[in-house]
Each structure stands twice: as C-alpha cells, then as structure tokens.
Amino acid sequence: MISLMIKKYGDLEQSLEFQEIPVPAIQPDQLLIRTQASSFNPLDYKIVRGDFKAVRKIQFPQGIGRDVSGIVEKIGESVKGFRVGDKVFSRIDENLVGTMAEYVVSNEKDIALMPFNLSFNEAASIPLAGLTAYQSLVDVAQLSSQENVLIYAGSGGVGTIAIQLAKHLGAYVTATTSAKNVAMVKTLGSDKVIDYTKENFMEQGRQFDVVFDTLGIEHTLNSFKVLKPLYLLLVIWMILQPNN
Ligand SMILES: NC(=O)c1ccc[n+]([C@@H]2O[C@H](COP(=O)([O-])OP(=O)(O)OC[C@H]3O[C@@H](n4cnc5c(N)ncnc54)[C@H](OP(=O)(O)O)[C@@H]3O)[C@@H](O)[C@H]2O)c1
Incomplete structure (x- = not known):
C-alpha cells in the first residue's frame, strides 16, 4: 500500500515522502480500516519538526497522522462491536501511527461508528x-x-x-x-x-x-x-x- 512517511526531521516539504509499504497485520483486538480520509493536526507537524525528540525519538521512516475515517476491511478474532463494511472513525494509538495511508490499523477501543450525517472528510477532522x-x-x-x-x-x-x-x-x-x-x-x-x-x-x-x-x-x-x-x-x- 501507499503511505505518507516521515523520513527525517525538518519542514513538511523536505521531510515527507510517499512510500510503498506492506499492508499492516492486525492483532485479535484490532481492525483494519480502508482509509477514506485522514487529517493533520498541529501535533503532526510538531513531531516532524522534532519538537518531541527529547521524549520520543522517531525510528525513520515512520508513518504520520492520527485521525482517520474509513470502511472496516478486516476484524480481529476478539472484536465484538464492528463488522466488515462498517463506516468508522478513529484516533489511533500512538504506537500505530500513521493514518495517511491506504490502510490503517486501530484498536477496537479507539474506534467509533461514524455518525450518519457526516461525510468521511468531516468525520476525519474530529477525533x-x-x-x-x-x-x-x-x-x-x-x-x-x-x-x-x-x-x-x-x-x-x-x-x-x-x-x-x-x-x-x-x-x-x-x-x-x-x-x-x-x-x-x-x-x-x-x-x-x-x-x-x-x-x-x-x-x-x-x-x-x-x-x-x-x-x-x-x-x-x-x-x-x-x-x-x-x-x-x-x-x-x-x-x-x-x-x-
Ligand atoms: N488539534 C488537536 O487535537 C490538539 C490536541 C492537543 C493539543 N493541541 C494543541 O492546541 C493548539 C491549537 O490546536 P488546533 O488544532 O486548535 O490548532 P489550529 O486549528 O491550527 O488553530 C489555531 C488557531 O489559533 C488562532 N490564534 C492564533 N493566535 C491567536 C491569538 N493570539 N488569540 C486567539 N486565537 C489565536 C488562529 O485563529 P485566528 O486566525 O482567528 O487567529 C487559529 O484558528 C496547538 O498548540 C496544538 O498543538 C491540539
């Protein structure tokens, strides 16, 4: 799949590039989401800039983005609350970033069904x-x-x-x-x-x-x-x- 990756610290134009990476595997309590929209927050550019280097160093290349909306592609064996095909949105766990990718893994506890009145773009702006x-x-x-x-x-x-x-x-x-x-x-x-x-x-x-x-x-x-x-x-x- 294609994923936007951080390849080094610096400004957004110099530090990001699209790369081909494997579709991630899921754990029993996780879901695989087919991304329809994702959003940037100030946190993302601050991480790329290196503001958090002192407390959490990046192992490059690393994905970027925490917010996603999309369609459930696959569910782990212990997942109870969702089905394949559900429209969902999520703020994914820090250990699972990023969401600027064709597929995203998220823990069941970090996912909610999308409200019917929201578009994918609107939903991805919220988590x-x-x-x-x-x-x-x-x-x-x-x-x-x-x-x-x-x-x-x-x-x-x-x-x-x-x-x-x-x-x-x-x-x-x-x-x-x-x-x-x-x-x-x-x-x-x-x-x-x-x-x-x-x-x-x-x-x-x-x-x-x-x-x-x-x-x-x-x-x-x-x-x-x-x-x-x-x-x-x-x-x-x-x-x-x-x-x-
Ligand atoms: N997004 C998140 O989920 C999140 C989570 C945790 C922490 N934070 C932190 O919270 C801060 C804001 O995040 P955000 O997502 O809301 O940022 P944002 O969408 O980029 O909005 C920043 C806003 O600040 C306003 N602004 C700038 N100077 C101002 C001033 N002197 N007085 C009043 N408003 C001013 C701007 O509005 P005008 O154009 O009207 O000036 C702009 O709309 C960032 O430091 C971010 O790291 C964000």
Whole structure:
C-alpha cells in the first residue's frame, strides 16, 4: 500500500515522502480500516519538526497522522462491536501511527461508528481535536451549566469543537479569534467573541470559572488575570523544544 512517511526531521516539504509499504497485520483486538480520509493536526507537524525528540525519538521512516475515517476491511478474532463494511472513525494509538495511508490499523477501543450525517472528510477532522476538547472540558473541568468559560483560538480545530461542547453543557462562552473569523465563531454558539486584534481579553477582568488555553506562553500567564481566584486553567498547548 501507499503511505505518507516521515523520513527525517525538518519542514513538511523536505521531510515527507510517499512510500510503498506492506499492508499492516492486525492483532485479535484490532481492525483494519480502508482509509477514506485522514487529517493533520498541529501535533503532526510538531513531531516532524522534532519538537518531541527529547521524549520520543522517531525510528525513520515512520508513518504520520492520527485521525482517520474509513470502511472496516478486516476484524480481529476478539472484536465484538464492528463488522466488515462498517463506516468508522478513529484516533489511533500512538504506537500505530500513521493514518495517511491506504490502510490503517486501530484498536477496537479507539474506534467509533461514524455518525450518519457526516461525510468521511468531516468525520476525519474530529477525533483528536474532539477528544482533546471533550477530555478537557468534560473529564477535567467538569464544566457545568451557568459556568463562565473563556476559550482561546475559537476558530481552531480544538476551539471550534470546544465552543459547541461548552454551549451544549450550558456554559456561558467567551471565545477569542481574529477579525476574519469572528462571524464563524459566533455561528458556533459563542455568547461573546473577542477579536484579539482589536481588544485585549485581559480587559474582561476576573470573571471566568474556566480558561481553556491552547495558545500557551504569555496567554497561560495572563490567564490568571481573568480567572476567578482558585478556578481552573486548562493548558493543552504543548511544545517541548524545537530542535535542529
Ligand atoms: N488539534 C488537536 O487535537 C490538539 C490536541 C492537543 C493539543 N493541541 C494543541 O492546541 C493548539 C491549537 O490546536 P488546533 O488544532 O486548535 O490548532 P489550529 O486549528 O491550527 O488553530 C489555531 C488557531 O489559533 C488562532 N490564534 C492564533 N493566535 C491567536 C491569538 N493570539 N488569540 C486567539 N486565537 C489565536 C488562529 O485563529 P485566528 O486566525 O482567528 O487567529 C487559529 O484558528 C496547538 O498548540 C496544538 O498543538 C491540539
């Protein structure tokens, strides 16, 4: 099969190439998915750039991508929840990357049936960003109705899902974005949108129960100026060390 592979650290244009590799074998609790769509996340380019070299070195060549949607081609003998031909989507395990390939292996526990109203492209855009937003706002923050949440980068992959999820949970949502994305971020359900090119979010005062920070650095430090005392700052921005 054809798979996009990382052949060395560096920029995306220099470091990636399509290679012919064997179709992967599956374990009893795994499925083989015939890929229809896959998506890139910031994590993928950060890995190619070498940001995570210090904690997890790549053995080249390595596949790229964690999100996939597709059709079940083969199931392991202990798989109970899926059948061949099912339309599924998945955020695959770190040990199984990548998804920019004709076939992808994923563990049964990491796969869900695709909602009927989504296209393959739409479904492939959801897993990693969706899980990030869900785990942050539901599992960690336990965001509840009437809480006041500030979401940075409301137009991003994580932010667009986080806004909709926070509204679904009944929270009052303020989101930041730049002028060109203000209208889109409003349509996602934000109660208030701050165009960060014109307004500083710190002028909001200490009114937020939760700040969801995907931007890091000075945003993380400044978050304490808008959080109510002893309330929750969620930081998912990550970079360890850009390396050469
Ligand atoms: N995607 C994931 O599943 C995932 C998982 C874990 C962690 N993360 C981390 O979370 C971060 C965001 O990921 P993402 O997938 O949402 O990225 P993304 O889709 O590339 O979106 C980034 C957004 O940041 C906005 N932005 C840039 N500067 C801003 C500022 N000063 N204030 C407010 N918004 C600003 C941009 O919107 P404007 O054009 O409006 O400025 C853009 O839409 C990354 O560091 C990533 O590594 C992502």
